[in-house]
Amino acid sequence: MTKHFDTLIVNIGQLLTMEGDGPAKGERMKTLPVLEHAAVGIKDGKIAFIGKNEETKNFHADRMINASGKLVSPGLVDPHTHLVFGGSREHELVLKQQGVSYLEILKRGGGILSTVQATRKASEEELFEKAKFHLDRMLSYGVTTVEAKSGYGLDEDTELKQLRVIKRLQNEHPVDLVSTFLGAHAIPPEYKNNPDDFLVRMLNLLDIIQKEELAEFVDIFCETDVFTIEQSRMFLQAAEAKGFNVKIHADEIDSLGGTELAVELGAVSGDHLVGASAAGIERLAGSDTIAVLLPGTSFYLGKEKYARARDMIEAGVAVALATDFNPGSSPTENLQLMMSFAALKLKMTPEEIWHAVTVNAAYAINRGEEAGRIALGRKADIVIWDATNYAYIPYHYGVNHVKTVLKKGKVVVERGRNDATISVS
Ligand code: IZC
Ligand code: ZN
Numbered sequence: 001m002t003k004h005f006d007t008l009i010v011n012i013g014q015l016l017t018m019e020g021d022g023p024a025k026g027e028r029m030k031t032l033p034v035l036e037h038a039a040v041g042i043k044d045g046k047i048a049f050i051g052k053n054e055e056t057k058n059f060h061a062d063r064m065i066n067a068s069g070k071l072v073s074p075g076l077v078d079p080h081t082h083l084v085f086g087g088s089r090e091h092e093l094v095l096k097q098q099g100v101s102y103l104e105i106l107k108r109g110g111g112i113l114s115t116v117q118a119t120r121k122a123s124e125e126e127l128f129e130k131a132k133f134h135l136d137r138m139l140s141y142g143v144t145t146v147e148a149k150s151g152y153g154l155d156e157d158t159e160l161k162q163l164r165v166i167k168r169l170q171n172e173h174p175v176d177l178v179s180t181f182l183g184a185h186a187i188p189p190e191y192k193n194n195p196d197d198f199l200v201r202m203l204n205l206l207d208i209i210q211k212e213e214l215a216e217f218v219d220i221f222c223e224t225d226v227f228t229i230e231q232s233r234m235f236l237q238a239a240e241a242k243g244f245n246v247k248i249h250a251d252e253i254d255s256l257g258g259t260e261l262a263v264e265l266g267a268v269s270g271d272h273l274v275g276a277s278a279a280g281i282e283r284l285a286g287s288d289t290i291a292v293l294l295p296g297t298s299f300y301l302g303k304e305k306y307a308r309a310r311d312m313i314e315a316g317v318a319v320a321l322a323t324d325f326n327p328g329s330s331p332t333e334n335l336q337l338m339m340s341f342a343a344l345k346l347k348m349t350p351e352e353i354w355h356a357v358t359v360n361a362a363y364a365i366n367r368g369e370e371a372g373r374i375a376l377g378r379k380a381d382i383v384i385w386d387a388t389n390y391a392y393i394p395y396h397y398g399v400n401h402v403k404t405v406l407k408k409g410k411v412v413v414e415r416g417r418n419d420a421t422i423s424v425s
Contacts, residue, residue: 003059005041005042005043005061005062007065007380008039008040008041008059008060008061008064009065009067010039010056010065011039011053011067011069012038012040012067012072013069013388014036014038014071014072015036015038015072016032016033016073016354016374017033017035017074017373017375018032018358018359018373019033019374019375020033022368023290023318023360023363023368024359025317028355029313029319030351030352031351032355032390038052038053039051039055040380041056041061042380042409045379045380045409045410046377046380046408046409047376050375065404065411070388070403071387071392072384072385073358073390074372074381075142075144075371075382075383076142077143077320077358078145078147078361079290079322079361079364080269080294080323080324080364081138081146081322081323081326082324082327083134083177084119084127084130084131084148084150084162084166085115085119085130085152085162085327086119086120086126086127087114087115087117087327088327088331089114089115092114095110102329103253106186109189111328112152112185112186112328116158116186120155128168128169131169135169135173135175135177137333138175138325138333138335139405140400140418141334141335141400141402142335142383142402142405142413144371144383145372146177147178147322148169148178149180149219150166150181151183151185151186151219151221153183154188156201156205159205160209163209164214166179166214167179167213174408174410174412175407178365178367180247181218181219181244182218182219184198184199184220184227184231185221195227199227199231202235206242206244207242216366217245217268218236218239220235220248220249222256222261223249224253224254224256228256229256229261232248232261236261245366246265246266247268248265248267249271249272250271250272250273250276251275252297253301255276258270258273259273259277259281259284260279260280260283263280263283263286266288268289269291269364269365270290271292271322272307273292273293273307275305281308282315284312286316290319291318292322293307293309293320293321293342293356294321294322294323295307295321296323296330296338297324297330299345300329301329310347319352319355320361320363321353322335334398334400335357336393336399336400336401337397339353339393340395340397342394343395350391354390358372358373360372380408381406381407383405384405384406386401386402386403387401
């Protein structure tokens with residue numbers, strides 16, 4: 001039998017296919033589907049062969065890539081980022097050192113509100129260039145699907161400007177983007193005394209967002225001094241009534257019961273969940289809501305307390321990991337670093353961590369049937385790593401282990417350089 005492929009990756013030491021149905025929970029999170037001495041064939045941007053290296057003897061390909069015994073995985077998925085924003089907030093680092101908390105900085109008109117000022121001032125072109133810079137960096141770290149939120153406008157024009165930047169990136173950038181409207185990210189000062197009116201104003205944007213297909217998810221920051229449980233329920237129910245899927249920033253700093261609310265609303269994901277109660281974890285386990293954990297945020301806010309990933313996994317919750325990339329509480333594009341934090345701070349095993357940045361992350365943004373797995377017929381989003389086994393990636397921390405990234409079968413990154421024209425033969 002002779003077979004012809006556009007690209008054939010041979011001599012794969014460990015191939016993580018991540019095969020399996022639905023999100024990974026319970027026992028399935030504890031083992032990984034690994035194929036050793038493997039090869040992957042790609043045709044028309046899709047996976048056309050998965051098998052043993054020795055099966056490829058009579059295969060032909062326009063481009064052969066020798067993985068030299070290294071680890072190969074699906075492209076990583078980052079299911080929670082605030083990708084599009086103006087400015088930066090390095091001045092807050094000193095405030096934090098002086099003991100001023102994240103919520104106190106916000107109360108003083110800084111934090112999210114300072115990024116809102118910078119984002120309102122920036123042109124759409126400036127926001128596009130800046131977001132593209134960060135997205136290129138995510139791709140260079142092996143991330144091929146990214147969720148991106150608005151939320152630094154808190155007015156009609158700027159929220160739409162952010163969403164249009166995401167839409168333009170969807171059309172022009174190799175990374176697949178999933179867009180989320182986070183108009184309910186903070187209370188603008190002019191609505192300090194009537195936040196409900198502000199939420200109504202943001203809800204009034206949903207028609208145009210829907211008409212122009214600018215977002216598929218709606219999210220809210222449910223937190224002390226931001227939006228209450230009741231406001232979050234009202235806001236997200238209204239979004240669901242319009243046909244949007246919902247997500248929620250829940251129990252990030254204080255335990256308000258956002259975890260339970262995520263389940264009650266049938267949210268696709270509940271995010272942060274640091275303060276999730278035992279009852280909240282039980283309810284999550286009995287639901288289809290994915291727990292998106294953001295250990296980089298706990299780290300960067302200098303918290304002792306991290307999300308209770310162990311309790312969640314033992315209870316049967318489908319856990320995913322994300323960077324929470326944003327200019328305040330997690331200024332990093334590096335999802336590999338989150339894998340190390342998950343090992344060290346969330347006590348997740350390497351097997352659990354890989355599920356959390358591939359399959360489960362894809363399900364957290366409704367892309368479970370498209371991304372996060374290497375399977376026949378799927379988009380060939382693939383990472384070749386500078387490591388021979390999967391446990392090495394969370395272990396050797398803080399650096400970029402990517403050797404090659406293929407997006408829809410095309411080499412888009414080679415040794416940390418994004419360049420679709422690089423030859424790797
Ligand atoms: O800009 O601080 N937590 N939103 C909720 C954020 C962090 C982003 C920010
Ligand atoms: Zn966030």
